[in-house]
Amino acid sequence: MDIGKIEQREITDEMRESYLDYAMSVIVARALPDVRDGLKPVHRRILYSMHEMGLTHGAKFRKSAAIVGDCLGKYHPHGDMAVYDSLVRMAQSFSLRYPLVDGQGNFGSIDGDSAAAPRYTEARVTKIAEEMLRDIDKDTVNFHPNYDGTRDEPSVLPSLVPNLLLNGTIGIAVGMATNIPPHNLTEVVDAISHLIDHPRANSEDMMEFIKGPDFPTGGIMFDEKEIRATYASGKGAILNRGKTEIEEGQKGCQIIITEIPYQVNKSELIEKMAGLVTEKKIEGIRDIRDESDKDGLRIAIDLKQGTEPQKVLNNLYTHTDIEKRFHLNMLALVDGIQPQVLSIKEVLEEFVKHRNVVVTRRTKFDLARACERIHILEGLKKALDHIDQIISTIKKSENK
Secondary structure, eight states: OOTTOOOOOOHHHHHHHHHHHHHHHHIIIIISOBTTTOOOHHHHHHHHHHHHTTOOTTSOOEEHHHHHHHHHHHTOOSOHHHHHHHHHHHHOTTTOSSOSEEEESOOOOTTOOOOOOTTTOEEEEOHHHHHHHTTTTTTOSOEEEOTTSSSEEESSOOOSSOHHHHHOEEEEOSSOEEEEOOOOHHHHHHHHHHHHHOTTOOHHHHTTTOOSOOOTTOOEEEOHHHHHHHHHHTEEEEEEEOEEEEEEETTEEEEEEEEOOTTOOHHHHHHHHHHHHHTTSSOSEEEEEEOOBTTBOOEEEEEOTTOOHHHHHHHHHHHSTTEEEEEEEOEEEETTTEEEEOOHHHHHHHHHHHHHHHHHHHHHHHHHHHHHHHHHHHHHHHHHHTHHHHHHHHHHOSOO
C-alpha cells in the first residue's frame, strides 16, 4: 500500500471487521480460559514469571511488587493492578478451591476487604501450581513471541492437573461468558482414570465420580437430576444453600450458619439480614452476630421467644443469598482458539488429549538428550580403550 494513499471503504464493512477483530482479541487473549490448563493469559503469564524467578513452593517469598513488575515488563503490558488483582485471587482460599499462589500478608477476606498494596505482600507458587509448570523446559508445549518480540512465552502450560475443573473460572467476553465452578481433586482424577480405561463412557458415567461442584466456602447442593442435566449439556443452574443448624441454648433458640454459598460476601449478607429485620420483612430475630474466627465462619442469629425457627430460616432462604443459584456455563477455548460450550466428559477428554501430547513431547525430548549423552559416552569409552595412544598424541601436539 502506498504511503499517503487513501482507500475508499464502506463504513459498515470497516466497523464490522474492526469490531470482530476486537471481539476475537478479547475472547482469545483476555477473557476465556484454555480448556487444557484452565488459565487465562494473565494467570498463565504470572505463573510463568514466578517459575522464571525461581519462586518454587520451597523458595523464599518475594515481594508481590517484584512479581508484578517482572510480569508487566516481560509478558503482560497492561495495568499493574490488573496483574496484582489476578495474583491476589490466585492466593485466596475462599476464591480458589486449590490456590495456585502461596501468599504472605493481607490478601483480602471473604468480607470483601481488599488486599494490601503489592509492596507489602509477598508470594511464591504452591505445590499444585508447580505441577502445572512441571516439564515446561522439555519442549512439552509451544511457545510464541511476547508483545515486543524480545522473548518467548508459553501458549499453554503442561499442567499435570485438570485446573479448569479444580478451580473453575469466571469471565465475560464479547457476546459470551464463562462460569465454571471448582471441583474436588480426588473426584476429578477418578473420573479421568475411568475415562482413560473406558473411552466410550458418557457424561452420566463421569457423574458417578464427580457428584457436583466442591466450593471452597462449602454449602449444600440440591437437585441431583438438575445437576446431571447441567453437566451433560454444559449449561444450567445449580442450587447452593449455606449450611445451617438450629440450636437450643440458655438464651433461647439460635440459627447458626457455618458455611455460605460461593462468591457471597459475608458482611454484605449480614447487612442484608439486618436490613430485612429493620424493614420487618423478616420477624422473630432478636440479634445477628458475626462470630467468625481463625477456626472458621460462624454467623449466630438469636431468635425471640416463641418464634418458629424453621419459618425464619425459610424466609432467610427466600430473601437473602444464604440460598443462591450458581449459573454454570462451561465455555472454554478448545485448541487455544475456538470458544466452545463443553459437557463434563468433553472437558476431561480435552485434558487427556493435552496430556497425551505433553507426555509424547517430553519423551521425545528425553530420548534426544539420552542419545546425545550416549554419543559422548561412546566416544569416551573408545578413548579409554586407546588411552596410551591418546596421551601420546596430546603430548606431541604443538597446540591445544
